[in-house]
Amino acid sequence: MSQYYSGKRTRNIYDPRSRDPFKLSRSRLERFIECPMCFYLDRRLGVDRPPGFPFTLNSAVDALLKKEFDIYREKGEPHPLITKYNVNAKPIPHKDLDTWRQNFKGIEYHHKPTNLIITGAIDDLWQNSKGEYIVVDYKATAKAERIDALDEEWHEGYKRQMEIYQWLLRQNGYPVSNTGYFVYCNGDTARETFDARLEFELTLIPHEGDASWVDQTIYDAHKCLNSDTIPELTPDCDYCAYIIAVNGVIKKK
Numbered sequence: 001m002s003q004y005y006s007g008k009r010t011r012n013i014y015d016p017r018s019r020d021p022f023k024l025s026r027s028r029l030e031r032f033i034e035c036p037m038c039f040y041l042d043r044r045l046g047v048d049r050p051p052g053f054p055f056t057l058n059s060a061v062d063a064l065l066k067k068e069f070d071i072y073r074e075k076g077e078p079h080p081l082i083t084k085y086n087v088n089a090k091p092i093p094h095k096d097l098d099t100w101r102q103n104f105k106g107i108e109y110h111h112k113p114t115n116l117i118i119t120g121a122i123d124d125l126w127q128n129s130k131g132e133y134i135v136v137d138y139k140a141t142a143k144a145e146r147i148d149a150l151d152e153e154w155h156e157g158y159k160r161q162m163e164i165y166q167w168l169l170r171q172n173g174y175p176v177s178n179t180g181y182f183v184y185c186n187g188d189t190a191r192e193t194f195d196a197r198l199e200f201e202l203t204l205i206p207h208e209g210d211a212s213w214v215d216q217t218i219y220d221a222h223k224c225l226n227s228d229t230i231p232e233l234t235p236d237c238d239y240c241a242y243i244i245a246v247n248g249v250i251k252k253k
Contacts (some may be wrong), residue, residue: 013046014225021110026120026164028158032221036231038239044225046182049239061140061185061200062123066101069124081183085204089134092127109171111215114222122165124183132177135165135209140200142187147203150182151208157183159207168209180207209241 014022024043032039042048072079082089094100100107106121108232124136139158141147150158160178169176185200224231233240 012043013041016226017114021115021116021117022109022225023119024218026118026161026168027108029118029164029217029221030160032224033160033217034079034157035234035237035240036224037059037233038237039221039226040224040231046232058140062138062152065183065185066124073095081202081204084196086135087181087204089126090126092133097125105152107165107168107172108169111218114218116218116222118164118168118218120161120165126181127179128201129178131174132175133169134177135162135169135180136183137165137180138183138185140185140187142189144189146201147184147186149206159209160213162207163209163211164214166209167214170211180209181205182207 012023028039028043028162029156031042038049043076056120069079069091073093076090077085078090099105101123103121106119108117108119110117122135126134128134128135162182166176166178166180182205184203184205186203188199191199233244235241
């Protein structure tokens, strides 16, 4: 058995008979949107998708950005990127920010109608002059073109990610701005030499969040988990396509 994939899981599996609240992360709710079958296999039957390799460079950028914005948080001043884009905001301290940033903890809300605890780990939290909290998410990549907009189809997942964070903060009683921001770090690959240094261009991309879809998605995911029928394969899911291809080959044997 591969050291990276251990097969069927026996913990954190949804049991329709249990009365205990069940934690469902933002990423798993996104998986339900992508593919109900993969979601069901994972949370109900304990068979997760094979994991990808960790993006350690992205994690390093994330950690360094948090340290950098925390410097301005302690000063009570806006970061130069905020000033450059004329955004009325600054990084704000909060007693729970360190917890909200942690994977497997994050900010959470008990959705009582479904008894699901929805969780999500944010990257940063700013505040405007109205006292509204602003959700900020860090992204890192390396592309030849400048990144000024989230206009690719796969960016829709990024937008939903921010909207769930906005929803979670609101459910916890915080005033939240509809406008969130992506701090996008684009690695420069046009330099002639590496010189043990990777330089990034930072852009700040606003997003007007609309979290009206979240509640219904939670209800739909809950209904899926309570069903005794495995959802059908999703045609545009790469994992489902792999299952179809494997089954096709096996049937020919």
